[in-house]
Each structure stands twice: as C-alpha cells, then as structure tokens.
Amino acid sequence: MSRIVIVGTGQGGFQAAASLRQEGFEGEIILIGDEPGLPYQRPPLSKAYMADGMADRLLLKPAAFYERASITLRERTRAAAIDRDRRVVTTVDGAEYPYDHLILATGASTFRPPIPGQEADGVEELRTLEDAARLRQRLADTRQAIVIGGGFIGLEFAAVARAAGVAVTVLEAAPRLMGRALSPEMSAWFLEAHRAMGTDVRLGAGARRIESADGKVTGVDTSDQKVIPGDLVLIATGVRPNVGLAEAAGLTVGNGIVVDGTLLTSDPAISALGDCCSFPLPDGSPVRLESVQAAVDHARHIARRLVKGTTDSYAAVPWFWSDQGKHKLQIAGLGTTADEVVRAPGPDDQPVFLLFRDNRLVAVETVNAAGEHMAARRLIGTPKAVLEAAGFGLKQALNAAKAAPPA
Template sequence: MAEHVVIVGAGHAGGSVATYLRQYGYEGQVTLVGNESAPPYQRPPLSKGWLRSEITLDDLLLKPLATYEQAGIDLRLNSVVKEVETKEKRIILEDGETIDFDKLVFATGARPRRLTLPGSELRGVIYLRDVTDAALLRSCLDASKRIVVMGGGYVGLEVAATARQLGLEVMIVEREARLLSRSASPELAARLLRIHESNGVEFRFLGDVAEIVGSEGKVSGLRFNDGERIECDVILAGIGAQPNVALLEGTGIPEERGIRVDSEGRTSHPDVYAVGDVTLRPVANFEGIFTLESVPSAIEQAKRLSCLIAQRDFPPHELPWFWSQQYDFTLQIAGLPGLADEILVRDDVSKGTFLVFHLRNGALCAAECMNSPGEFLALKKAITHGARPDEVLLADLNTPIIKVLT
C-alpha cells in the first residue's frame, strides 16, 4: 500500500507542501485538510488590494482548484480536525470520519490574539486573519467614517494605509512607546510614523484602553484609563498572533510558543512534521530559534520538508526576508534585525529611499530597505555571504551600495 502523507492546515504552508511533494516526484497518497471553504490562498493581499476591491478570491489562490485533482491531491475543504492520535496514526474529523496517515504534517498556522477588554464582543470589533475576516472588514469600511486600529504592527499599519486611501479617518492605538517595537528598528519605525502622519493618520502611544464602548450592540468608540474617549465606527484588533497548537494535546509532542522543529520540519515524533507560522525553528547562520510569520519562511520550510519526504537533495538554506506595502512605499527586510549591535542609516531624500543596515560584530546581519529593490537584492546576497562592509562607505550616500559590497 502506498505511503500516505496527511497535511492538517490548507494555508500557504500546507498547500505548498502538498504541491511541492508532487513537484519533487512523491508518488504516495497526499491528503490536504483545511477548515476553510477556499483552496489555499495568499493572505498578505487581504490588508491591501482585497480591502480596496482591486482583486478577487480567484486572484488570491495559490493554484486553481483543478490543480489539486490533477496532481492526485485529496483536498478536503470545510473539514475540521477534532483530534490527532499519533499512536494509532490517524486524525479524527469533527464529523467523526477518521483518516489514517503514515506521515503527518501540522500546518495549522496562527490565530489573532483576542482582546479581553469589556466590550470586545461588540459588532464592529474585527480581527484579520482569513478571507472571511477580510470580507467583513471590507464591508465595515464601506459603511464607516472612522476606524481605530489597535496595535502598531505591520498588519495594522497596512490596514491603516488602506483605510486612508479609502477616505476614512484613522487612529492607531499602540500600547508601546513606538511602532513595530518587536519587529523593526527605531529608525524605520520613526520613518513609518512620519509617513502615516503625513497621510493623516492619528496616533496614540502608550494607549492603555479601559473598555470598548458601543450602542445597540455595535462599536461606537473606546475609552482610555485616563477617561479620554475616542469615537469610531469600527475597530481592527491587531495585537499579535498565537500558534494553533490545540491539536497537540495528547500527542506527546511538546509545544512552547509553537511546535519546535529542525531545519527540515521534523518534530520530536519520527513521523510528525510541522511548517509555517505554528513552528519555532532554527535559521541557518543565526543563533536561537524563531517564529517567522512570513510567506517566504513558509515556502522555504515547505520545500525542505517536501524534499525530505520525497527523498531528494535539499535546496540551499534561504535568508529570512519580509515585505510590506503601505501607500506607495514598499518595505523589504532581509535577515533578522533584532540581533544587531550596531545600526547605520542611509537616507536619500532626493530619491525617496531609506536604508537601515544592521551589523553584528562588523558583519551585516539584516537590512531594512524602503523603495530600494535593487539595493535589497544586493544586501540580501551580501548578508547570506557574511559580508563585512566598510561602515563609513556604507552610510555614504555618494557611494553606490553595490560598490560597498564588492
């Protein structure tokens, strides 16, 4: 009987594992189980083009639906996994059906962290993770004049930019003293703050919210602990994410802020693997373990795990990278900025570009690049090769980046 790989979670990571398995020549059974009604799709556009009604669900799909049937992938949509039994090597669906596996892949992703404030159950308090959330947010924006975004992370900033482009008044409420306190340099955060302020976004930092207030079951505003009240029609809660690890209960597989895996996706169980936002993983050439909530990270993990299962040679390790689009500014980040012990900035106002270089012990470990696609590619390659550039030239606007790095 052919070996059976079952993938729990039909997002970008899970969908990529299924299709890469076939691309790499795996001939066993492949079953992809997802709890949504749509085939695997891209999530990053949900905060941008989708909200502006510029793209449809078909535009978001990773592959046309027919691709899965043609590839011999059993795609189970609208299917909720109730339990995983690693000893019996089977999963149990909510409707009672069981599916046996030889190898199991967790690609369950993460879910938005929920507000616990009084009033957080009111209509108009929205989280953004999937296309259903995005459709609700879009309909609310169409009927609203003012939105409050709780949380100054990338998703919140992208939604704020989109809402301003749609003509809404926007306020961002952030508990910390600055934007992106856990994911970007203070220099980049300050630049993004100025960009949003120039586009009319209001900010409230160190905003300690006491409650969300409403009328007739719907949001009408929020109140801070100091008594100040802010009026709004809708609230987007973007206060972080939590890994979906509930199915690990009873499996014997430990979880600590996610499922810990090695660089090929192996867990502590010899026939169970994990990929995507649910994982804690090592990154080549960086010390520690990380949760990397990004499409490039999910794709890299999917490729390496698929090679492992299909018994093919592994591709080279990839440098982590991330991106964001806000207004007409494209932000690209290569490497892991939080590990630097020195930061240099190159700010070219005439070209509208902004570069932040992160060095550790003299070597480039990350770069934050705004509207600088060519420099981003050069820096990404340089970080991969452990470049140790001349720091004076690195910050010098008159010296081309490519010359500094060669």
C-alpha cells in the first residue's frame, strides 16, 4: 500500500495520519479538509476558548509536525466525489487524489430544526472555530442569551456566558437536560447546578419562532406561548453525521457511514471513523458516538490494521467529558440501556452514579471525581454483587480486583 487519503482534518482525520506514521507507514499520506488552517481541537471551543479566545492553544500540532512527518495537508479543500472503481477522490476544485486506501473522517454538522426566523442577525451555532470566534465576539455585546437545546454544548456555553455576567435562558424541549446521554439522576443534579449558576432553565419548552426587529434577533417564542427576550440565540440542538460523500459513492449508510467491527465500510478499500460512522458494539448493536475518545481510538485501530495487518474488532470502553462551569462531568461506558442507577460514594459529596443493566455495570457518571472515573473505565462489565461487596466504592472495588488471585 503506497498512498492513503484521509478526508476530514478534524480530531479523527488528524489522528489517523499521525498514527499511520507512528505505526511505521512509509507511503504517502494526504489529509484533505474543507476548514481553513491546521487541525484543531473542538472541545475547548465551548469552554476555555469561549472564555479566553486563545486560538493558538487549540492546534493539535504545529505546522512543522506535518512537514516532519511528510503529511500533505490540503486545507480549504472539499472532497466532492469518490470514484470507487478508479479509487480516486475528486475535490471541488477538480483535483484528483488516487488512493490505495481511503479513510473517511468527515465528522458531523450542527442540526438546525426548522424553527422560523433563524436568518435573523444574532442567531448562531457552534461547531467550528469560525463559529466560535463569531459567537465569542457577539457574547461581548450580549445582555441576554437564549440557548435552544439543553445538551452538552448548549450547557457548556451557558456556563461560560453566565460567568461573563450575561443573563442566560436555556430552552429544552425534553423533560430533562442531556437526556440522550445521562441518567435521570445526573440530569437532575445538573439542572440544580445550572440554576445555581443563575441560568433560567426551562424544561419541556420548545422554540416555536425566533423573533426579530430590523433583521436583528429580539427573542424566542416558546411552545408555552411566552416570548423570552434576548439579543443572542445559540442553536444547540445536536448534530447530524456528514454522510453525503459516502452515500453518493454508494457506501452503506444508516445513522452514519456503516462500518464493521474492524471499522471498514461496505467497500474494503475505505474505512470510516469518529462522529461520521456507525460501528458495532461488542454485542453487535450499532452505535454512533460523538466524542474525542471514539475518534482517536478509531483512528489508532484503523492505523494498526492498515500497517500491521491486525484483524481484531474495535472494543474500546467509551469515555467522555464535559466541563460546565466548575463541574467536570465524566462518563465511562454507555448507559443508555441501563435499568438501575445507584448513587455511590464520591469525593467531597460529589455525585457518582453507577448504571447497571441486568446486574452488570454498564456506565459510571461522575462530577469532579477523576480517580473514580479512571477506576470506572476498568470496571465496566463488573457484576453488581462485586461492587456491592465494596460498598459501591469504585477505587476500593478496583483495588480488591487487583488483590484477588487470578481465577
């Protein structure tokens, strides 16, 4: 194999290029991305960057890295089509990039629900550095911000805006915050935490229309017929995977580009990773994760397969974090199918929730409890009885497991 083309210069595309070199790949690596500039990290966009505006700190590596590693970076370059018969990617400027193997790392884009009035000045979204720079600039002149969507990104932004002294209302159509990803118990804990920060959180409140005057946003009309005044609206209602390129090339697509356990698409010359792909969990059920860990671990898995010829299935324990004000939420495992939640002892009375399914630990949610989170990553799958015997203390359970003689 002499030439690998990667489409997407986000977290996963960058990591794939870097890991291919780390594994010893000596052929050509071409990294094609439609955003301007060097690959950067997105998580700080709604956290540190929104507060300090220091864009240089976001870079995954400086320019010299790509030169040293012989990685050809094509920024501001959008891949337009894949010719699978000829094994060629064509970009919108008409250039052709032949490949022996292609990695799709096209990520996801903000999903905007069809709320009327979105064209008004002052309505923003947050996915890219460009979005974040614009939003940050506006925030400086904002008196009242309205966040549509009580998910991770909306709530992280709400916390930063409150810390900057801006009045914030969060509208969440569902009955609880971060409901797609968190246990009801942790959602309730964060509801109180955001209210304590002074944010006006309204649950079960959908946005019906964005109001404006002279083209500028003035507020949001909600499903309970109330107009909330505001001079900035952030639409944070989730994302959709970027599957258009793959779909047009005839690859199998569902909620993401469908890959097998080794992260190969329906074409054995094409892999996919990160936010854009739907991959099978060890039990076979398909999942699409929006996290740095998934993008990075997928990239490493693909690089090992391509360079070393490994054939094992991807099985890393998922983990995730979100910083909301002074609260660092960390999640290990996947709790969406849990049937029982137990509150465990945490440091300084911080919440630690253990999520079980069929009496086995499937996920752990912690706040400001790094030690418990690290232990949790190694305990996913442990029978409830074993944890119960340790008083549900995660560090104690891990120490007990280490001390136990091998079975």
